[in-house]
Amino acid sequence: MGIEQLYIIILACIVAASCSLCGVYLILRRLALISDAISHSVLLGIVCAFFLVHDLNSPILILGATITGVFMVFLTELLISSKRLKKDASIGLVFPLFFSVSILLINLFAGDIHLDQDAVLLGEIAFTPFRLLSLWGLNLGPVSLWVMGGILLLNIGFVLGFYKELKLCTFDRGLAAMLGFFPTYIHYALMSLVSVTAVGAFESVGAILVVALMIVPPASAYLLSRRLSHMIGLSVLFGILSSLLGYFMAFYINVSIAGSMAVMTGVLFGFVFIFSPSQGVLIKFLRYHKQRLRFSANMLLIQLFDHEGTDTEKTENTFSNLVIHMKWSYRFANTVVAYALQHGFINRVDDYLSLTSLGREKARHVSVMDT
Amino acid sequence: MKDLLDDECSVIVQDLTVAYKEKPVLWDIDLKIPKGVLLAIVGPNGAGKTTLLRSIMGLIKPAAGNVSIFGQSIKKQKNTIGYMPQRGSVDWDFPTDALDVVMMGRYGHLGWFRRPTKADKKLALDALDRVGMLDFSDRQLNQLSGGQQQRVFLARALVQDADLYFMDEPFVGVDAVTEQAIIGLLKELRNQSKTVVVVHHDLQTLSDYFDWVSLLNVRQIAYGPVKDVLTNENLRTTYGGRRAFLMANQPFVD
Numbered sequence: 118m119g120i121e122q123l124y125i126i127i128l129a130c131i132v133a134a135s136c137s138l139c140g141v142y143l144i145l146r147r148l149a150l151i152s153d154a155i156s157h158s159v160l161l162g163i164v165c166a167f168f169l170v171h172d173l174n175s176p177i178l179i180l181g182a183t184i185t186g187v188f189m190v191f192l193t194e195l196l197i198s199s200k201r202l203k204k205d206a207s208i209g210l211v212f213p214l215f216f217s218v219s220i221l222l223i224n225l226f227a228g229d230i231h232l233d234q235d236a237v238l239l240g241e242i243a244f245t246p247f248r249l250l251s252l253w254g255l256n257l258g259p260v261s262l263w264v265m266g267g268i269l270l271l272n273i274g275f276v277l278g279f280y281k282e283l284k285l286c287t288f289d290r291g292l293a294a295m296l297g298f299f300p301t302y303i304h305y306a307l308m309s310l311v312s313v314t315a316v317g318a319f320e321s322v323g324a325i326l327v328v329a330l331m332i333v334p335p336a337s338a339y340l341l342s343r344r345l346s347h348m349i350g351l352s353v354l355f356g357i358l359s360s361l362l363g364y365f366m367a368f369y370i371n372v373s374i375a376g377s378m379a380v381m382t383g384v385l386f387g388f389v390f391i392f393s394p395s396q397g398v399l400i401k402f403l404r405y406h407k408q409r410l411r412f413s414a415n416m417l418l419i420q421l422f423d424h425e426g427t428d429t430e431k432t433e434n435t436f437s438n439l440v441i442h443m444k445w446s447y448r449f450a451n452t453v454v455a456y457a458l459q460h461g462f463i464n465r466v467d468d469y470l471s472l473t474s475l476g477r478e479k480a481r482h483v484s485v486m487d488t
Numbered sequence: 489m490k491d492l493l494d495d496e497c498s499v500i501v502q503d504l505t506v507a508y509k510e511k512p513v514l515w516d517i518d519l520k521i522p523k524g525v526l527l528a529i530v531g532p533n534g535a536g537k538t539t540l541l542r543s544i545m546g547l548i549k550p551a552a553g554n555v556s557i558f559g560q561s562i563k564k565q566k567n568t569i570g571y572m573p574q575r576g577s578v579d580w581d582f583p584t585d586a587l588d589v590v591m592m593g594r595y596g597h598l599g600w601f602r603r604p605t606k607a608d609k610k611l612a613l614d615a616l617d618r619v620g621m622l623d624f625s626d627r628q629l630n631q632l633s634g635g636q637q638q639r640v641f642l643a644r645a646l647v648q649d650a651d652l653y654f655m656d657e658p659f660v661g662v663d664a665v666t667e668q669a670i671i672g673l674l675k676e677l678r679n680q681s682k683t684v685v686v687v688h689h690d691l692q693t694l695s696d697y698f699d700w701v702s703l704l705n706v707r708q709i710a711y712g713p714v715k716d717v718l719t720n721e722n723l724r725t726t727y728g729g730r731r732a733f734l735m736a737n738q739p740f741v742d
Binding site: 347348 | 546547563569573578579585589595596600601604
C-alpha cells in the first residue's frame with residue numbers, strides 16, 4: 118500500500134470520527150436535519166470567502182463557512198420563534214436559499230476554478246494526498262490531514278471538556294438554564310462546531326455525504342446504548358469502521374470512496390437495526406413468537422381448567438373446539454397443543470384434552486396472577 | 489392576615505407581569521412566600537401557574553416587575569433552589585439511567601468543568617433510597633413507570649440540597665401510593681424549615697397537603713394560609729362559573 122493510500126484511509130477515519138462526535142448531540146437533540154442544512158449553507162461562506170481572498174487553501178474559507186453555518190441556524194431559529202412555521206419547514210426553507218445562491222455565484226464568477234459542482238456535492242477525498250503542506254522545505258504531509266486533525270481535536274476537546282454541560286443542556290434545558298449553564302450559548306457553540314466540522318469534511322466527502330457521516334453512525338450507536346458515554350464511543354467506532362470498509366469497497370470495485378463510506382454507514386445501521394440484542398428487529402420477532410406461544414398455551418390451560426368437571430367438558434375440552442370456538446387455525450392449535458404436551462401440562466386421547474396435575478396447578482397460578 | 493416582614497420571606501414577587509406577544513399571561517402579581525411553608529399554586533388551566541413558577545426561577549423574562557429570593561436576585565441564589573420540572577419537559581428516551589439523572593442535581597454545586605465525585609454519587613444514591621428507588625438506580629429512564637420517573641426527579645431535586653424547592657405538577661400521572669410518598673417527602677422538607685412551592689391541580693387534597701395556597705387566574709386572586717384563603721368566594725373568583733360544576737361533583741370525584 119502506497120503512502121497516498123494510507124493518507125486517504127487516515128483522513129477518512131478522522132473525518133468520520135469528527136462527524137460522529139458532533140453528530141451524537143444532533144441525534145439526541147432531534148436536530149438531524151440541521152446537519153444537512155449546515156453542510157449546504159457552509160458553501161455560501163466558502164464561496165464568499167474565496168472571492169475575498171482568491172485562495173482555496175486560506176483558513177479564511179473555514180472561518181467564512183463557519184460563520185454562514187451559524188448564521189443559517191440563527192435565521193432558522195428566528196423563523197421558528199416567529200411561530201408562523203414549524204421547525205422542519207423552517208429548516209427546509211433557509212438552507213436551500215443559501216445553497217442555491219452559492220451555486221449561482223460559482224456559475225457566474227468562478228467557472229474556471231477548482232470549486233466545481235461535483236466536488237461540492239461529493240467531495241474528492243482521492244485528491245487530498247496531493248496537496249502537501251511544506252514548511253521551510255520540509256514535507257509535512259497533506260494539508261487536509263492537518264486541518265481535519267485539528268478539527269478532530271477540537272471535537273474531542275469540546276465533547277470531553279463540556280461533557281457534563283452538554284449532557285444537561287441536551288437532557289433538561291430548564292434545569293441547565295436554572296443552574297447557570299447557559300443552554301443557548303452551549304447550543305450555538307455546538308452549532309459552530311458542527312459548521313467547522315462540516316467545512317473540514319466538505320472537501321473530502323462533499324456536502325451531501327457529510328450528513329451520512331454525522332447522522333448514521335450516532336443513530337446506530339443510539340440503538341445499542343443505554344449511556345451517553347457508550348453512545349459516543351460506539352458512534353466513533355461505527356464511523357471509523359464505515360470509512361475503513363468503505364475505502365476497501367471503493368478500492369475493489371473502483372467506485373467513489375466517499376460514496377462507499379456513506380453506503381457502509383447505512384449497511385452498519387441496517388445490521389444493528391436487525392441484529393441489536395436488545396432492540397433489534399430479529400430479537401423482537403423471536404420474542405414475540407415465543408410470547409405468543411406461551412400465552413396461547415396458558416389460554417388453553419385456563420379453557421381446560423374452567424370446563425373441567427362441567428357438563429360441557431366433553432365438547433369444550435377437545436382439539437376441534439380449539440379450532441371452532443377459539444378460532445385458532447388448525448396448524449396453530451397443533452403447535453400450541455404440542456407445546457403443552459411437551460411441557461407435561463396436558464394429556465391427549467384422540468380429540469379429547471385433559472389437564473395433568475402440573476397443568477392444573479399452572480392454570481390456577483396463571484389465573485390468579487392475571488386477576 | 490398579618491403583614492410579613494421581608495426577611496421572613498423566601499420569595500417576594502412585586503408587580504410581576506408576563507406577556508407572550510401582546511397577551512398578558514400574568515397581570516401584576518404580588519406574592520410573598522414565607523420561609524418554611526408548603527405552598528400550592530392553584531388555578532384553572534391557562535391561569536399562568538407554570539409561567540409564574542418559571543418567572544420566579546428566572547427562566548422567563550417578565551415584561552415588568554421584580555422577583556427576589558432570600559433578598560437577592562435569582563442569579564445569586566441558583567444553588568439554594570431545587571427544581572422538579574413538569575413531566576414531558578425532558579426526553580425520556582435519552583440514553584441515561586436513574587442514578588445519572590439524580591447526579592445532574594449536583595451539577596449546580598459542581599459548576600463548570602468539574603466532574604461529579606464519589607461524594608456526589610453517595611448523595612445521589614441516598615436520595616434514590618429516600619424516594620424508594622435504590623433498586624432501580626441502573627435502570628434506563630424509559631424502562632421506568634410514570635410514578636417511578638417522578639420519584640427519580642424528586643430525588644434529583646433532593647440532591648440539589650436547596651432551601652427552596654419548585655415543583656411543577658409532581659402528582660400528574662402517579663398512583664395513590666407514589667402521591668403519598670411524594671407528599672410525605674415534601675412535608676419532611678417543610679419540617680426541616682425548607683420552603684416548597686408546588687403547582688397543584690386537585691382542590692380536594694389542598695387542605696390535607698398544603699399550609700399555604702396562592703389562587704391564581706392571570707391575576708393573583710388571594711394567597712395565604714389554606715384555611716383563610718380557601719373560601720367559596722375566592723374559589724368562585726378563581727374558577728368562575730366552572731366552580732359550581734366542581735362543587736356539584738365533589739362527592740363522586742376521588
